[in-house]
Amino acid sequence: MNRRERTAVLAGARTEEVKDAAKEIRESCEIQILKQPQKTLVMVKVRESVKKSLFYLGEVLATECMVTVNGIKGASVMAGDDFEKCISAAIIDGYLNDASNDHRAVLEKIEKLKEKQEKAREKLNRQLRKSKVNFNVMGEQ
Amino acid sequence: MAYVAVTGGREAIEQSLKLLEIFRESGEDITISCIKENMGLLIDKIMSEAGFYSRDYAALALKQCEGSVEEAVFLLRAYRSTLPRNYYSNPVDTSDMRLIRRISAAFKDIPGGQILGPTYDYSHRLLNFSLMDDGDLSDSAVSAVRNGSSEEKLSSEDEEELSEDAEISGGDIRCGRVTDLLKADGVMAEVEQDDTEPFDVTSNLLTFPAPRSARLQTFARSDAGFLGGVAYSSMRGYGAVHPTVSELRCGYVEVCVPYVLDEEDEICIGEILVTEVEALVPSHTETDEDFDKMTLSGGYGLIFGRNENKAIAMSIADASLETTGDSPSQDEEFVLTHGDCLEMSGFISHLKLPHYVTFQSSLDRVRAKGEKR
Numbered sequence: 001m002n003r004r005e006r007t008a009v010l011a012g013a014r015t016e017e018v019k020d021a022a023k024e025i026r027e028s029c030e031i032q033i034l035k036q037p038q039k040t041l042v043m044v045k046v047r048e049s050v051k052k053s054l055f056y057l058g059e060v061l062a063t064e065c066m067v068t069v070n071g072i073k074g075a076s077v078m079a080g081d082d083f084e085k086c087i088s089a090a091i092i093d094g095y096l097n098d099a100s101n102d103h104r105a106v107l108e109k110i111e112k113l114k115e116k117q118e119k120a121r122e123k124l125n126r127q128l129r130k131s132k133v134n135f136n137v138m139g140e141q
Numbered sequence: 142m143a144y145v146a147v148t149g150g151r152e153a154i155e156q157s158l159k160l161l162e163i164f165r166e167s168g169e170d171i172t173i174s175c176i177k178e179n180m181g182l183l184i185d186k187i188m189s190e191a192g193f194y195s196r197d198y199a200a201l202a203l204k205q206c207e208g209s210v211e212e213a214v215f216l217l218r219a220y221r222s223t224l225p226r227n228y229y230s231n232p233v234d235t236s237d238m239r240l241i242r243r244i245s246a247a248f249k250d251i252p253g254g255q256i257l258g259p260t261y262d263y264s265h266r267l268l269n270f271s272l273m274d275d276g277d278l279s280d281s282a283v284s285a286v287r288n289g290s291s292e293e294k295l296s297s298e299d300e301e302e303l304s305e306d307a308e309i310s311g312g313d314i315r316c317g318r319v320t321d322l323l324k325a326d327g328v329m330a331e332v333e334q335d336d337t338e339p340f341d342v343t344s345n346l347l348t349f350p351a352p353r354s355a356r357l358q359t360f361a362r363s364d365a366g367f368l369g370g371v372a373y374s375s376m377r378g379y380g381a382v383h384p385t386v387s388e389l390r391c392g393y394v395e396v397c398v399p400y401v402l403d404e405e406d407e408i409c410i411g412e413i414l415v416t417e418v419e420a421l422v423p424s425h426t427e428t429d430e431d432f433d434k435m436t437l438s439g440g441y442g443l444i445f446g447r448n449e450n451k452a453i454a455m456s457i458a459d460a461s462l463e464t465t466g467d468s469p470s471q472d473e474e475f476v477l478t479h480g481d482c483l484e485m486s487g488f489i490s491h492l493k494l495p496h497y498v499t500f501q502s503s504l505d506r507v508r509a510k511g512e513k514r
Contacts, residue, residue, distance in 0.1 A: 008395055008409035041226040042410060044194075044396055045339060046233045048357060049318060049419060050439035050459075053335040054232055055354035056343075057361050058188075058445055059221060060396060061195035062228070062410050075401045077228060079411030081197070097402070122311025128241055129309050131257040135249050 001107060001114075003093075009114045010092065011078050015085040021109040022088035025069060025095045034073065035066035037083035069094030147495045165207050176200040185414070185446020186210065190482040191217035192343065192362040194413050194445050211486040218483050228398040231407055235417050235443065240314040240392040247387045247421060253316030258391065259447075319388040320419055320439065329421075329437050349474050356477060360458055361444050363480035365451040371470045371480070372454035375461045380470035382461045384420035384440055391416045391447055416449055418442035420456035438463065 001009075010018050025031075041059040048055060063086040064077045074094020076086045092110075095101055177184060177200045187199045191214045198217060206212035242258025245251050257263070323329040339354035342362075347355055360368060376383045393412040400406040420440040440460025442452035461470040469475050479485065 003400060004397060004407050004409050008411075011409055011411035039224055040228060041221065041224050042228040042230055042396065042398055043226055043341070044230045044233060044413070046235065046443060047334075048441045048443065049235065049320065049417075050332075050441040051335060051353065052332050053337065053339075053353050055339045055357040055361075056341055057233070057358070057415070057443060058192035058194060059226065059343075060230075060410065060413060061193065061198060061221075061224075064227060064401075066401070073402055075408075077398055077401075077408060077410050079396065079413070080195070118313075121313065124241075125311045125314060126306045126309045128256055128258055128314060130306070132254045133244075133257050135255075137249065 001110065005114075006096075006107070006110050007076075007089070007093075009110050009117065010076075010085075010089045012117050013085075013113050015082055015088075017113055018085045018088040018092075021106060021113070022091045022095075024105065025091050029070045029091075029095065030068075031091055031094075032068045033065065033087070034068055035064070037063050037065035037086045039081055040064050040077070042077070042079075065090050067091055067094050070098065072098040147497070165205070171204060173197060173200045173204065176203055182447060183208075183210075185448050186365060186451075187213045187217065189445040189448055189451065190214045190362060190364055191221070192358075192445075193217045193221045211482055214482045215486075228410075230410075231397045231399065233394050233396060235390075235394055235415070236318055237315060238390055238392040238394050238415070238417070239412070240316065240390055242391040243314075243316060243388065245319050245386065245388050247385045248319060248322075251316075251319050251388075252322070253314075256314060260449075314392075316390075318419070320421075323387075323421075323437065329439070347477060349477075351473060351477055356459065356462060356473070357441065357443070357455075359477045359480070360442070360455040362482075363451075363455075364482040364485060365448060365454070367480040367485070368451055368454040368458055371461070371476055372457035375457055375468065375470035379468040380461050381464045381466060381468075382422055382440070382457050382470070384422045384457055384460060386453060386456075387419045387421045387439070389416070389418050389449060389452065391449070414446050416442075416444055416447055416452040418449075418452040418456040420453065420460060422460045 010021070013021075040062050042062045043059050044057040045054055046057045047053070060079050061081060062077050062079050063081055063083060064075070065083075065086050066073060066075045067087065067090045068074070069091055072094050074090045074092070074097055076090035076093055078086050078089060092106060095106060096103055177196050180200070180203065183203065184196055184199045187203065187210060188194050188196070190210070191199070193199075195217075198220065199213065202213035202216040205216060240256060240258075242256055242260065243253070244255045244257065320329060324331050337352075337354070339358070340352045342355050342358050347359070351359075374380060391414070393414055395409050395412055397407040397409045400408050418441070420442070422438050422440060423436070438460065440456035440458075440463075442455030442457075442459065444452050444455065458470065458476060461468075462473055462476065464471055
């Protein structure tokens with residue numbers, strides 16, 4: 001699971017879930033906050049499909065922070081204003097940035113969160129698929 | 142005539158603000174989550190016109206200003222101006238959208254199919270008086286399905302429905318674009334990717350002719366009513382665009398930013414809900430020769446949240462500005478400078494403020510003319 005995938009899972013998780021994923025790292029490692037969580041704007045750049053040019057759609061409210069985990073830097077930017085969740089995600093990032101750490105337990109937790117999120121979307125996706133429509137043109141056989 | 146400042150009225154103004162609180166307060170307080178859950182389309186409209194995506198803050202703004210759209214947009218724009226903008230996302234790829242709705246008015250059968258999703262298009266517009274009662278009937282379970290959260294326990298009915306639907310795939314819905322088919326058929330021209338950095342209308346003064354990026358950003362933030370009026374006028378003859386919606390899609394896209402510790406890498410900050418429209422416009426033909434050279438071009442619309450008419454209107458307004466003529470919808474400066482919710486309501490609203498000196502001046506001139514007569 002690469003950084004984009006795991007941050008997508010953490011962004012879609014609840015605060016308690018992200019805190020839980022970071023819990024053991026908090027207990028076993030020395031954490032320092034380099035940049036306190038703060039709100040920021042993220043300007044969304046989009047590639048439109050008609051002329052394949054770029055434009056700015058608008059801004060998303062986000063929270064950013066940076067920490068060190070046993071001296072290794074970790075960072076997080078997350079949509080919303082949830083400071084706790086952002087710090088926990090940065091801690092996970094810092095831990096995973098140190099190749100000498102055993103990543104298996106944390107990645108397993110994130111993998112489980114991903115499965116949980118996919119499972120949670122299944123019901124909606126089934127309901128959506130049930131609205132798939134086949135229009136018939138009148139007079140056509 | 143220059144503006145002249147007035148002073149005084151402090152106590153009356155303070156009392157007026159108190160009265161606002163009195164009018165806003167009610168015996169039945171409404172929570173932010175309640176506004177978010179029940180007024181989703183209104184939240185979407187406000188986020189779109191504010192150019193600021195935050196469902197919580199949009200709900201808060203609505204609560205604070207008694208549900209006034211223009212005041213809510215004002216509050217969000219004002220708040221947004223206090224925040225640093227430390228990130229620009231990597232280009233979002235809407236073709237990878239996690240769809241909740243996708244239709245085409247151009248083709249009956251499209252690869253991946255047409256998903257009606259949540260739409261009022263086929264609903265009977267009859268007041269549902271059963272909603273007059275306080276309906277707390279499994280609200281949390283309903284919102285859990287909508288939001289894809291899994292914490293809610295399933296009822297026996299849900300479980301029964303689940304077993305009936307077991308044959309249907311529960312995977313995310315993602316589909317290629319309809320216009321890709323037309324391009325593959327050679328009916329629409331393939332265009333080269335344009336990597337020109339976008340113009341930002343929030344940081345720069347708009348000049349004309351405006352770059353396409355400025356046009357699209359301005360439309361995305363425009364007042365839905367204004368944009369609808371521009372599009373409607375174009376379709377009714379004050380312009381040349383009456384398009385066919387090639388594809389309308391609504392769903393979630395991931396927003397990613399460069400990773401601050403390694404710019405080559407990226408992190409996903411989360412998903413946002415958007416509506417996108419591609420409209421097809423055949424070139425104008427008056428002669429047989431024109432007809433032989435007829436081509437299809439496109440108009441583009443993309444906005445925050447679920448607001449299909451605004452996205453369609455945006456695609457028409459975009460296509461209209463590619464045509465030439467004397468209609469308002471073809472006048473770039475007119476269309477791009479009169480649709481901002483905050484600017485238009487601010488300018489109209491300023492008429493309520495004291496204009497004593499300017500009006501006295503006008504009055505004096507009218508009186509002087511009268512004396513001469």
